[in-house]
Amino acid sequence: MASIYKHAPSTPRQAARRKARLDQVLCPDLLKALAEPTRARLLSCLLKCGRPCSVTEVAECCSIDFSVVARHLSTMARAGLLNFEKRGRVAWYTARREELAAHFRALADAIDELEPADTCCSTDTCACPPQAGSSR
Amino acid sequence: MASIYKHAPSTPRQAARRKARLDQVLCPDLLKALAEPTRARLLSCLLKCGRPCSVTEVAECCSIDFSVVARHLSTMARAGLLNFEKRGRVAWYTARREELAAHFRALADAIDELEPADTCCSTDTCACPPQAGSSR
DNA sequence: CTAATACTTGCATCATGGCGTCAATATACA
């Protein structure tokens, strides 16, 4: 059941740093932008395309109103998921492929590098009571 | 600007498989469970603790109503983010640390392994028009 | 059995946000 941790048990200071790193990458704002099914579909489309796409092009992926697509793309660009460039009357959106991959990899790393139970909650903002003895 | 892709350009069949893999891990259900700020805080708390926590313990992390915490934990357990075990009158929740890390790593991989623009949209469900010539 | 504990569930309220319609704006083209 026990897993292989990338880091051996270490000082409270290091443990606190790892826990802080988790909160840094577990930001709900970015996740919220991804959590909406329509947005996820649009992002998937843009990721697969790999090139800049206009709002019109992306709207053809889905059977929803054009203005809805425009709003979603704008939302995702503001959340940092997409790059945006306006040339003439056309708005070009591109999935920030590498940044997205890096972010999720960082999230996976932050989760992976957490230590097992016995250092629980003694060194950070978590208000959980410290682990009790054999009574559990 | 061009990045180093982990996979050289390959057959349409392989490209389609990579795109399908993306949609598999980009599931909004799991992300939605994470996208709510309160839930993210609760999960962060559980991840840092690393051990099974009761609803009461987790509720002490936040200043919100106990029943709200209980519902959020139940939601996340249903979404596969937490393990759940009821012993006596106490419900124990544990963050599925390794599974979460694996999922985000798979997501990062799926994004990373996508190919550049020139294979766009010709082999899967995406309705984007195929990439035009130099007119863009 | 009774009471306390730990949690779950029903209910009402309220905020957020997705959606579509339509008007407004900005740019390109003839």
Next chain:
DNA sequence: TGTATATTGACGCCATGATGCAAGTATTAG
């Protein structure tokens, strides 16, 4: 200049879901 194209913005409707209160259920302790 007039018209078509591409996008943005304002507005209202509506569904979802987060929250808190309170009642209900299940388990343990005395």
